[in-house]
Amino acid sequence: MDNAAIAKGIREAAKKLLGEGKVDVVIGYAKGTVPMRDYPYFAYTPEEAENLTWSGFCCNNLALYAIRRPGRMAVVAQGCVSRNLVGLVNENQVKRENLYVIGVNSPGMVDRRKVQALFPGQTITEVEEVGDELIVKGVGFAEKVARKKVMRQNCYTCVQRNPVISDELIGGEGPASHGGNLDKVAAPWEKLGSSERWAEFQESFKDCIRCYACRDACPLCYCHVCFVDESQPQWCGKTQDEADVATFHLLRAFHCAGRCTDCGACESACPAGIKMRRLTMKIEKDIRDLYGYQPGMAIGAQPPMTLFKPNDPQDFIK
Amino acid sequence: MFARRRFAVLKNLLEYAGLEPGRLHFSWISSAEAQKFQQTVTEVTEAVKALGPATRMIKDIRKVA
Amino acid sequence: MSENAEFQPRIAAFLCNWCSYGAADLAGVSRLQYPPNIHVIRIPCTGRMSPKFILSAFRKGVDGVWVSG
Numbered sequence: 001m002d003n004a005a006i007a008k009g010i011r012e013a014a015k016k017l018l019g020e021g022k023v024d025v026v027i028g029y030a031k032g033t034v035p036m037r038d039y040p041y042f043a044y045t046p047e048e049a050e051n052l053t054w055s056g057f058c059c060n061n062l063a064l065y066a067i068r069r070p071g072r073m074a075v076v077a078q079g080c081v082s083r084n085l086v087g088l089v090n091e092n093q094v095k096r097e098n099l100y101v102i103g104v105n106s107p108g109m110v111d112r113r114k115v116q117a118l119f120p121g122q123t124i125t126e127v128e129e130v131g132d133e134l135i136v137k138g139v140g141f142a143e144k145v146a147r148k149k150v151m152r153q154n155c156y157t158c159v160q161r162n163p164v165i166s167d168e169l170i171g172g173e174g175p176a177s178h179g180g181n182l183d184k185v186a187a188p189w190e191k192l193g194s195s196e197r198w199a200e201f202q203e204s205f206k207d208c209i210r211c212y213a214c215r216d217a218c219p220l221c222y223c224h225v226c227f228v229d230e231s232q233p234q235w236c237g238k239t240q241d242e243a244d245v246a247t248f249h250l251l252r253a254f255h256c257a258g259r260c261t262d263c264g265a266c267e268s269a270c271p272a273g274i275k276m277r278r279l280t281m282k283i284e285k286d287i288r289d290l291y292g293y294q295p296g297m298a299i300g301a302q303p304p305m306t307l308f309k310p311n312d313p314q315d316f317i318k
Numbered sequence: 319m320f321a322r323r324r325f326a327v328l329k330n331l332l333e334y335a336g337l338e339p340g341r342l343h344f345s346w347i348s349s350a351e352a353q354k355f356q357q358t359v360t361e362v363t364e365a366v367k368a369l370g371p372a373t374r375m376i377k378d379i380r381k382v383a
Numbered sequence: 384m385s386e387n388a389e390f391q392p393r394i395a396a397f398l399c400n401w402c403s404y405g406a407a408d409l410a411g412v413s414r415l416q417y418p419p420n421i422h423v424i425r426i427p428c429t430g431r432m433s434p435k436f437i438l439s440a441f442r443k444g445v446d447g448v449w450v451s452g
Binding site: 007186188189190194195196197199200201202236237241243245246247250253254257258279282283286287290291304305306307308312313316317318 | 319320322323324326327328329330331332333334335336337338339343344345346351358361374375376377378
């Protein structure tokens, strides 16, 4: 099923849910005012549900808006969002009975920076999706681009495109993966020596302006007070100094340990184009290797960092 | 025990990001193991001494201000 | 510190009140010699240990961190 048909399905489901009063709000996406930037949308009435859409530009993670939200809600969820919802249910941030999941198979979201990079210096005014191709239109040009070429990096290595939980599945199930290898994300650094890694790490994160967009876009970051905002004592400085940037990114990644579902919302939100998945995916791989856990795959699963086993690896302890 | 998992992941992460192996140490020492304590302090100090002064992850106030 | 003097590292040692802090106490009582480079920080339990302590220590310029439970 193509995206336009799925969008229609989502609208109809939303109208029905809101009309029958089963939910107070349907959280979905609406078409952005700028091409390739569909944004989270909250539909409270059946009329508002007309604005909902579905496309390959739905880069935000909607699980974020379900956190501690009062009342009943329906959330449009592809694979990663549903995994985050499962995680939030397991962490007692969302009540399953208040949640209605409108499941969708993810087509693989498009990285707008990759599309823009193909047309340097040109203004893109519209992007249409036709099957596996995008038609990029601008002033005086219209070109076809294969979706595979401009997909977000995390969508290549996705292992769960179908929703894990869904009360209603629109468009049916599709293939589970795009065929990328999740273990390879961290591999380029793992081969390097210590000082080269440090140089690479500095290079990757030097553009960080500490806007915390990655934190705000992340459905895992729901602490009432984030460690970067704590001022007494201050754990992490506010400057763009390399130590402060490193502290922020390492700790942010660490807080996602055993919880990150690789939804890519952080990278999509970053105004500086920083690849923070390099860090989160290293942890994801460690958690899989050490404790055999994949986050968000089953309701009722215990997060690995809240558990221990007597035979956990401990060769690093003297 | 919970800390063990935390440290395993953290140590891997820091070394992945380029902190020298040998700057960060973990150990289990019971309160009766004074010998082991002495031995571990010596080991840790030797390891850090061999690496020299830390240059990474330090906030240099002179550079920032 | 002059250039030719041997490098004396500063090491932040996070010691659990019930385990290693006791061991340090016992080492003192037993008059065991150990290097003076460690700066002991007592924590109520190794479970109190948070990664931000470690990163904060590095940020403030220690040459090594040792966590002992």
